Amino acid sequence: HVQLVESGGGSVQAGGSLEISCQVSGKFIGRHCMAWFRQAPGKEREGVAFIVSTNLNTDYADSMKGRFNISRDNAKNTPSLRMNSLKTEDTAIYYCAAARASCVSGSCCARAPPTYWGQGTQVTVS
Numbered sequence: 001h002v003q004l005v006e007s008g009g010g011s012v013q014a015g016g017s018l019e020i021s022c023q024v025s026g027k028f029i030g031r032h033c034m035a036w037f038r039q040a041p042g043k044e045r046e047g048v049a050f051i052v053s054t055n056l057n058t059d060y061a062d063s064m065k066g067r068f069n070i071s072r073d074n075a076k077n078t079p080s081l082r083m084n085s086l087k088t089e090d091t092a093i094y095y096c097a098a099a100r101a102s103c104v105s106g107s108c109c110a111r112a113p114p115t116y117w118g119q120g121t122q123v124t125v126s
Contacts, residue, residue, distance in 0.1 A: 002026035002116045004096045008080075009121030014088055020121055021080045022096030028053070031102045033109030034072060034079040038092035038123075048094070049081055050109035059106025086125045093120040 008020040022034070032053045039045040049070035050059045058070050069082040079096065101112035 002028060002098060004098060004116055004118035006094065006096050006118045006121035009094065009123050011124040011126065012086055014086060014125055016086055016125075017082070017084045018086065018123060019080055019082045020094055020123065021078050022118060024077045024079070024098070028098070028100070030100060032115075033099045033101050033103050033112050034070075035097045035099065035109060035114065036070060036079075036081045037095045037097055037114075038090075039095070039120075040089070040092040043092075045095070047110055050106050051079060052103050052106060052109055055104065057104065057106045057109075059110045083123070086123075088125050090123065091125045092123060094123050095120045 003025045005023045012018045035050045036048040037045050038048050049068055051070045051072055067085045072079045096118035097114035098116040099112035099114045103109045
């Protein structure tokens, strides 16, 4: 059974940076994607960034391209999201997610429905 636990959320001023991480416990069977989603108050959950577990290809939502960077430390089994040039509209609960998917491209991962979710970590930009 796979469990995901996010860490590193907090408050930051607009224009600043923050990095959040996701600790993965358990073992995936087969290929998979890792992803970050977010949900702002009063809005639907949206995909932020996606990474293929095997080749580390990535994809991002348009509004995050150039500002956010998803990476994965395979030795620690820890996907992270580095967020730069943060805006007040980036305020949200950020969720780590994993999907069983045999993807090669990040865009494929962006279309894969998550199988596992973390509990979320709050990011507040003011």
